[in-house]
Amino acid sequence: MSDCLQYLERAFQMTISPNFWLTKEYLSFQKDMVLKELKGWIWLQEGEWAVFPPLPSLDYTPSLVPPKLKIWSDFGNYSLGSELEFLDWEYTYHSRDFSDMRGKKWAVFRKNSRKWPQRNNNWAYTVHAPPNKQIEALLIKWLCKKSNEEIEDAETLLWFVFNGTRRAFLYHHEELIGINIWDECYFSNYVVYRYVIVNPDEPFLDEFMRLLFYQNVQAYVIDGGVLGRPGLERFKDKLNPIYKRPIYSRQII
Numbered sequence: 001m002s003d004c005l006q007y008l009e010r011a012f013q014m015t016i017s018p019n020f021w022l023t024k025e026y027l028s029f030q031k032d033m034v035l036k037e038l039k040g041w042i043w044l045q046e047g048e049w050a051v052f053p054p055l056p057s058l059d060y061t062p063s064l065v066p067p068k069l070k071i072w073s074d075f076g077n078y079s080l081g082s083e084l085e086f087l088d089w090e091y092t093y094h095s096r097d098f099s100d101m102r103g104k105k106w107a108v109f110r111k112n113s114r115k116w117p118q119r120n121n122n123w124a125y126t127v128h129a130p131p132n133k134q135i136e137a138l139l140i141k142w143l144c145k146k147s148n149e150e151i152e153d154a155e156t157l158l159w160f161v162f163n164g165t166r167r168a169f170l171y172h173h174e175e176l177i178g179i180n181i182w183d184e185c186y187f188s189n190y191v192v193y194r195y196v197i198v199n200p201d202e203p204f205l206d207e208f209m210r211l212l213f214y215q216n217v218q219a220y221v222i223d224g225g226v227l228g229r230p231g232l233e234r235f236k237d238k239l240n241p242i243y244k245r246p247i248y249s250r251q252i253i
Helices: 002-013 103-111 114-119 132-144 154-163 203-213 230-237
Strands: 034-038 039-044 080-095 122-125 167-172 175-184 190-198 220-222 243-251
Touching: 002 039, 034 190, 080 230, 103 190, 103 203, 114 203, 132 175, 132 190, 154 175, 154 190, 167 203, 175 203, 190 203, 190 230
Parallel strands: 190 220
Antiparallel strands: 034 039, 080 220, 080 243, 122 167, 167 175, 175 190
């Protein structure tokens, strides 16, 4: 972890725009990442890939030539090498935009996010965690509904569901029906929205959980990508992102 922190601290010093993976909590359990150093550059290596672009370990000078690397993910305001392949989209929102949701561009989400609370009462949203057995039961129900979908990075999902330090839980008549999970970036005004897990038998609960999340944080929010799913991309587009950035894998030759 200390190796990963060295890279993280250097990224902070260089005011690198955070992304979905560059957080202390995420890096804390990445056992296969190792810090590499070469001729004034540092980077995190996993297998044959540099996870992110190499950073100059000293003040940058134009004469500093970066090492030849394959880079898994670039940053919004810093990249090296040529584009190798498109990786995913990166969405950034601001929580303040979800406070009133006025106008035509919010019509669909505004309507859908209000349906569940209009039809239900006796619910509570809290950071107090239930026993793991209740979390496990909801997670299994949610995963079963996604049996036809590939779950990306299941190990990370499980870690955050059971160990994440920033989680909020929705109860309906004392039954756990939703979990929001997020993570803080090194810039205090950014958070990463990692997962929303809901009872799939509750129509429009997903939208309501997202609304609860955005109305209970005060920050810029990095909300991940779309994992090649056109439906998810259309949904996230309708949440009116501040930025929608293409993420590329790159190669320094």
